[in-house]
Amino acid sequence: MRDWDADVLAGNKQGQRISVVLPARNESATVGTIVSSIRTALCEQTPLVDEIVVIDSRSTDNTAEVAAQAGATVYHQDEIRPDLAPGEGKGEALWKSLFVVNGDLLVFIDADLVSFTPDYVTGLLGPLLTDPDVVYVKACYDRPLTGAPGSAYDGGRVTELVARPLLNQYWPQLAGFVQPLAGEYAGRADVLRRLPFVSHYGVELGLLIDLLETAGLDALAQVDLGVREHTHQSTPDLGVMAAQIHHTARSRLLRSGRVVETGEVATTLVQYVRDEAADGSYVPYPRETAITERPPVDSVAEPVLT
Numbered sequence: 001m002r003d004w005d006a007d008v009l010a011g012n013k014q015g016q017r018i019s020v021v022l023p024a025r026n027e028s029a030t031v032g033t034i035v036s037s038i039r040t041a042l043c044e045q046t047p048l049v050d051e052i053v054v055i056d057s058r059s060t061d062n063t064a065e066v067a068a069q070a071g072a073t074v075y076h077q078d079e080i081r082p083d084l085a086p087g088e089g090k091g092e093a094l095w096k097s098l099f100v101v102n103g104d105l106l107v108f109i110d111a112d113l114v115s116f117t118p119d120y121v122t123g124l125l126g127p128l129l130t131d132p133d134v135v136y137v138k139a140c141y142d143r144p145l146t147g148a149p150g151s152a153y154d155g156g157r158v159t160e161l162v163a164r165p166l167l168n169q170y171w172p173q174l175a176g177f178v179q180p181l182a183g184e185y186a187g188r189a190d191v192l193r194r195l196p197f198v199s200h201y202g203v204e205l206g207l208l209i210d211l212l213e214t215a216g217l218d219a220l221a222q223v224d225l226g227v228r229e230h231t232h233q234s235t236p237d238l239g240v241m242a243a244q245i246h247h248t249a250r251s252r253l254l255r256s257g258r259v260v261e262t263g264e265v266a267t268t269l270v271q272y273v274r275d276e277a278a279d280g281s282y283v284p285y286p287r288e289t290a291i292t293e294r295p296p297v298d299s300v301a302e303p304v305l306t
Ligand SMILES: O=c1ccn([C@@H]2O[C@H](COP(=O)(O)OP(=O)(O)O)[C@@H](O)[C@H]2O)c(=O)[nH]1
Pocket: 022, 023, 024, 025, 026, 027, 055, 057, 088, 089, 090, 091, 093, 109, 110, 111, 112, 183, 230, 231, 232, 233
């Protein structure tokens, strides 16, 4: 990312507007620092970024207030296109962002990062502002799970245990992406508006596979952002994410005809917890893992004004 100088990139915008989008659900502890860092470095000091948008994804904390105070334009996920039935999860937040952003180039940054620097944004924009054939840029980085030495590759648990094996088995052309599930990526808005968005945590895998099939591998780039640290979910919660990744991969295999539907696939994931009310015995803890898919934004009819 040190190859891309913000002032040089700002001089290379060629009239293109740039939006940074942060999907945020209960990220009040981190979203303000990220937004302020982008605003100061890449809006005020260097006029590279034109808008910073935070999609408040049904937060129950004061994420929206913190983000607005830091200078972001905040939208509540369900208040965007309320005429449409509400959707779920991170994929919904990102899909809804496409209805409100003004950028020709979009940069997506998770709002739970604790190691963010503005270089993440310039690194992701570099290929888009210097190579017209590139339509999508994915971050790669070390992902330490803890601060412990040597843990650089312990993070990205669903990536290492689910997404990378699936991609190598079924989409080996994508095996070169070091972090296929990275939440930091950038793309051309007109391309992203023509893609479906998978709900929940299937969104990144769905976009990567769909971009391979529609834009081709040569239109996809990857930039090394060094290290990425973020707040981590629990292993059981990542079990739900893993199931959503499996469902997403299966949906793409079915769509391409490489797999045929031979029967129902369950979407309930039964996990187990000890329940002190049951003398400490294990009790089942069913989790819903179904995914849905939003159509390309460009195919969605304008709202009917009443
Ligand atoms: O329903 C959701 C779930 C997640 N997120 C955001 O998406 C990003 C990545 O989610 P999370 O941190 O839960 O995933 P992880 O990085 O742990 O895999 C974060 O900014 C979340 O606040 C969101 O906007 N809506």
